[in-house]
Amino acid sequence: MHDLTDNQTEKFENFSEWFDKVLLEAEIVDDRYPVKGFSVYRGWGYSIVKRIYQMLEEKLEATDHQPMQFPVVIPEDTFQKEEDHIEGFSTEVFWITHAGENELDRRLLLRPTSETAIYPMFKIWIRSHADLPLRMHQTCNVYRYETKATRPLFRGREFLWNEAHTAHVDFEDAERQVNVGVEAYRSVYDALGLSYLILKRPDFDKFAGAVYSLAFDTWNPDGKVNQIGTVHQLGENFAKAFELTYEDDDGNRAHASTTCYGMGMGRTLAATIAHHGDDNGLVLPPVVAPRQVVIVPIPFKGKEDLVSQYSNEVKAILIDAGFRVALDDGDRLRPGEKYYKWEMFGVPIRAELGPREANARAVTLVRRDTKEKKKVQLDDLVEEVTAMAAEIQANITARSRERLEGELADASSLEELKNRMDERRIVRVNWCGDPSCAFEIKDQVAGEVRGTLWERHEKPTGDCLVCGDGGKYIAYVSRTY
RNA sequence: GGGGUCGUGGUCUAGCUUGGUCUAAGAUUCGCGGCUCGGGUCCGCGAGGUCCCCGGUUCAAAUCCGGGCGACCCCA
Numbered sequence: 356m357h358d359l360t361d362n363q364t365e366k367f368e369n370f371s372e373w374f375d376k377v378l379l380e381a382e383i384v385d386d387r388y389p390v391k392g393f394s395v396y397r398g399w400g401y402s403i404v405k406r407i408y409q410m411l412e413e414k415l416e417a418t419d420h421q422p423m424q425f426p427v428v429i430p431e432d433t434f435q436k437e438e439d440h441i442e443g444f445s446t447e448v449f450w451i452t453h454a455g456e457n458e459l460d461r462r463l464l465l466r467p468t469s470e471t472a473i474y475p476m477f478k479i480w481i482r483s484h485a486d487l488p489l490r491m492h493q494t495c496n497v498y499r500y501e502t503k504a505t506r507p508l509f510r511g512r513e514f515l516w517n518e519a520h521t522a523h524v525d526f527e528d529a530e531r532q533v534n535v536g537v538e539a540y541r542s543v544y545d546a547l548g549l550s551y552l553i554l555k556r557p558d559f560d561k562f563a564g565a566v567y568s569l570a571f572d573t574w575n576p577d578g579k580v581n582q583i584g585t586v587h588q589l590g591e592n593f594a595k596a597f598e599l600t601y602e603d604d605d606g607n608r609a610h611a612s613t614t615c616y617g618m619g620m621g622r623t624l625a626a627t628i629a630h631h632g633d634d635n636g637l638v639l640p641p642v643v644a645p646r647q648v649v650i651v652p653i654p655f656k657g658k659e660d661l662v663s664q665y666s667n668e669v670k671a672i673l674i675d676a677g678f679r680v681a682l683d684d685g686d687r688l689r690p691g692e693k694y695y696k697w698e699m700f701g702v703p704i705r706a707e708l709g710p711r712e713a714n715a716r717a718v719t720l721v722r723r724d725t726k727e728k729k730k731v732q733l734d735d736l737v738e739e740v741t742a743m744a745a746e747i748q749a750n751i752t753a754r755s756r757e758r759l760e761g762e763l764a765d766a767s768s769l770e771e772l773k774n775r776m777d778e779r780r781i782v783r784v785n786w787c788g789d790p791s792c793a794f795e796i797k798d799q800v801a802g803e804v805r806g807t808l809w810e811r812h813e814k815p816t817g818d819c820l821v822c823g824d825g826g827k828y829i830a831y832v833s834r835t836y
Numbered sequence: 837g838g839g840g841u842c843g844u845g846g847u848c849u850a851g852c853u854u855g856g857u858c859u860a861a862g863a864u865u866c867g868c869g870g871c872u873c874g875g876g877u878c879c880g881c882g883a884g885g886u887c888c889c890c891g892g893u894u895c896a897a898a899u900c901c902g903g904g905c906g907a908c909c910c911c912a
């Protein structure tokens with residue numbers, strides 16, 4: 356196993372600068388759009404994002420979520436039906452108040468999330484228990500007027516996500532759905548080689564209007580945890596506010612129970628870049644790389660035709676086998692420059708082809724993650740590339756997990772917690788569950804209580820580190836985005 | 837929410853303190869031509885900037901002042 360900081364000095368020591376550079380040079384997003392908090396996805400970046408949401412959409416549709424598209428505007432009166440929900444979002448909605456010169460009778464808002472757009476329609480569609488469960492999902496932009504500093508991919512005022520909304524006959528069925536949502540997200544994050552914690556957020560930090568909220572938190576090189584997805588059990592809260600009722604098999608009317616979950620594409624992409632990238636740029640997981648193999652010909656004078664013919668032959672073989680391939684046969688750059696360029700773009704495998712390879716009917720393969728070279732025979736090429744892609748995937752996944760393990764630390768006093776926070780770690784502490792103790796932590800140290808591990812109950816090892824009363828939970832504390 | 841730093845061709849940086857020699861410099865990038873090509877060659881020619889915006893001070897503003905917009909960092 357390679358040292359984690361190997362070739363990642365810049366990334367860890369000056370994350371911001373590194374990240375901005377990568378976004379610009381690898382053509383991920385361009386933040387120079389002239390409105391604060393809005394940025395443009397460029398070709399390479401959007402190609403990756405598209406593959407991410409397509410993986411998720413496929414997974415959701417395989418578990419009976421119907422794809423839908425709801426309008427981006429919501430009328431004010433509908434938005435205000437669920438009290439906690441309004442309270443949570445009202446300070447950050449964009450309003451449409453005018454059409455041309457005329458003021459609108461009924462103000463419209465740009466969705467900050469779509470519950471209030473979707474439930475009025477669910478109410479129409481749901482008549483009986485036979486209409487349940489009802490599951491939909493959509494990939495769309497949502498709008499939140501963030502007051503904190505915006506940051507490309509991490510926090511924008513417009514962002515791309517996929518949201519799913521489901522309705523069920525009762526709380527128990529909604530509970531089962533929460534698990535389905537978690538598994539869908541897990542499968543996507545795992546495919547991207549990301550490591551994460553699934554935390555149950557403390558009550559004071561749950562989604563506005565939820566019974567409880569789960570969140571996928573990932574580590575980031577600057578020590579601020581990145582929330583890349585959330586899953587919410589809404590119970591009957593929204594069903595009551597929107598009169599979502601159905602007739603059960605005894606002929607009685609009952610409220611549905613609902614769930615929703617959202618995955619932020621920008622943040623998921625940010626995590627993929629931040630976890631795997633190094634000082635030479637992106638390191639992309641083969642599943643989402645817009646190009647999985649780049650062929651760099653090395654055309655010595657007088658041997659151009661030989662090399663060019665061979666390059667095209669190799670390209671055809673790889674494309675035939677289903678790989679996404681780029682052949683960089685422009686003569687503007689030298690091979691070395693091309694290596695740097697494609698490393699910045701994070702292409703997983705590079706194939707170097709010169710007269711030596713052409714004559715030997717061989718290919719020199721270079722892995723992006725470790726830079727290791729391997730010369731293989733043309734006959735074994737497809738098999739070797741397939742194996743190498745799998746090794747890269749395994750290696751970057753392992754590196755990311757190892758890093759997460761290394762980020763975790765324990766603290767048994769506020770003093771110790773403070774020290775661990777200064778090291779920018781994710782810290783486990785014993786907690787009584789009282790919000791005031793969590794607020795005390797926020798006051799005292801530069802971190803917040805993010806929640807408790809969801810997958811299994813962790814037994815506290817002692818008393819609450821703030822009040823000294825009996826510890827009920829192991830809480831995770833960290834800096835956040 | 838509070839404090840700080842900053843904004844100069846596509847990118848990065850110098851110039852700003854002490855206004856004038858700035859018709860804004862360098863590197864990189866980009867375009868054309870040549871030479872090359874196994875890890876960022878080199879040469880020639882060329883392109884690219886209302887010095888973030890608005891206002892003020894002044895004979896004179898990239899430079900000083902006010903406001904706005906935008907970016908980054910730290911703290912809560």
